[in-house]
Amino acid sequence: MNNPSRSEAVIPGFKMIKPVLDVVITIIAWLYYTLGFVLFFSPFYVAVSLFSKESERGFQNLNRLFYHYFFKLVAGITPGLTFRLSESVRSIHSSVVVCNHVSYLDPILLISTFPRQKTIVKHTFFRVPILSWLLKRSGYLPSTTQDGLDVLMIEQMQKMDTFLQERGVLFIFPEGTRSRDGRIGRLNSGAFKIARQFHAPITVVRIRNTNHLFRPGRFRFNTCVTNPVSIERLGVVNPDENGQILSTTELMTRTRSLMQADP
Amino acid sequence: MNLTREQLQHKLLRIFEENFEIKNPGLDDDLREAYEFDSIDAIGLLVEIERIMGVKLSQEKKKQSMDIRTINDICNYVETIHIARS
Numbered sequence: 001m002n003n004p005s006r007s008e009a010v011i012p013g014f015k016m017i018k019p020v021l022d023v024v025i026t027i028i029a030w031l032y033y034t035l036g037f038v039l040f041f042s043p044f045y046v047a048v049s050l051f052s053k054e055s056e057r058g059f060q061n062l063n064r065l066f067y068h069y070f071f072k073l074v075a076g077i078t079p080g081l082t083f084r085l086s087e088s089v090r091s092i093h094s095s096v097v098v099c100n101h102v103s104y105l106d107p108i109l110l111i112s113t114f115p116r117q118k119t120i121v122k123h124t125f126f127r128v129p130i131l132s133w134l135l136k137r138s139g140y141l142p143s144t145t146q147d148g149l150d151v152l153m154i155e156q157m158q159k160m161d162t163f164l165q166e167r168g169v170l171f172i173f174p175e176g177t178r179s180r181d182g183r184i185g186r187l188n189s190g191a192f193k194i195a196r197q198f199h200a201p202i203t204v205v206r207i208r209n210t211n212h213l214f215r216p217g218r219f220r221f222n223t224c225v226t227n228p229v230s231i232e233r234l235g236v237v238n239p240d241e242n243g244q245i246l247s248t249t250e251l252m253t254r255t256r257s258l259m260q261a262d263p
Numbered sequence: 264m265n266l267t268r269e270q271l272q273h274k275l276l277r278i279f280e281e282n283f284e285i286k287n288p289g290l291d292d293d294l295r296e297a298y299e300f301d302s303i304d305a306i307g308l309l310v311e312i313e314r315i316m317g318v319k320l321s322q323e324k325k326k327q328s329m330d331i332r333t334i335n336d337i338c339n340y341v342e343t344i345h346i347a348r349s
């Protein structure tokens with residue numbers, strides 16, 4: 001489980017420098033996130049925006065690369081941190097992916113995993129300049145139709161069938177918010193309604209330990225502790241069963257039982 | 264589309280049961296409050312309305328549908344579009 005109170009013994013030999021490394025690694029990560037984006041990635045985003053016939057696909061691929069190198073950098077400079085991602089997760093496609101949520105790192109970890117990815121983003125992020133442009137051009141969906149986002153939501157939902165057929169992944173955190181104690185909270189029905197509407201399989205995955213790297217309520221990365229971050233594939237729930245479409249409630253029950261299963 | 268309002272209501276009630284798992288809602292029930300009919304459902308309903316009417320709705324018309332609350336609202340919405348087209 002993602003137990004936040006687990007023992008986090010500092011790796012021998014790092015006790016003295018851990019506070020310094022926490023700060024230095026956090027600064028490097030944020031520099032990549034900001035300056036790295038502007039210097040190394042923004043020209044490609046602009047080029048894709050101007051010249052690509054499939055700019056949405058291009059944006060999604062750039063997002064994946066940007067976050068892939070983010071995690072590669074963080075893993076490379078953080079003592080004790082490892083990432084484990086099985087081939088069974090990488091190979092997921094044409095599916096609604098449902099995942100537990102324990103850290104702000106979870107969405108970007110999933111973006112770094114899937115070449116063609118969409119997700120549902122809190123509607124307030126669509127008010128932030130530049131970020132809003134990136135989200136829209138990437139084909140991500142707003143969480144509500146407030147703030148004039150109804151047209152965007154309609155457009156994206158209309159394209160969802162094709163997106164899923166073209167090996168796309170729509171990943172959603174059905175709890176809607178981060179779990180503070182690792183337990184699975186109340187599930188919202190949106191992901192399951194979409195899977196039902198488009199007859200898409202629901203692949204259930206579990207993220208572990210991102211909350212130990214970037215802890216809720218803290219600004220600094222937690223380094224110098226043994227921390228294997230992983231994504232596991234827990235199973236698949238298919239909305240179509242024996243020629244019948246399962247109810248949203250049944251899909252939610254089956255998904256919850258997979259999410260709660262012990263390893 | 265050659266449907267009376269009654270036939271339209273009947274069709275919609277069947278769609279609500281089959282697609283949205285909402286059985287026999289009152290014609291003036293607030294679908295959002297009473298049945299958690301949300302924007303994802305509303306967009307799914309638009310596909311069905313297009314199928315019933317045999318036309319593609321404009322983005323402006325689709326946007327208007329986001330304010331729909333009741334079965335009677337949906338009937339009014341469909342009838343208004345039908346009258347405007349004919």
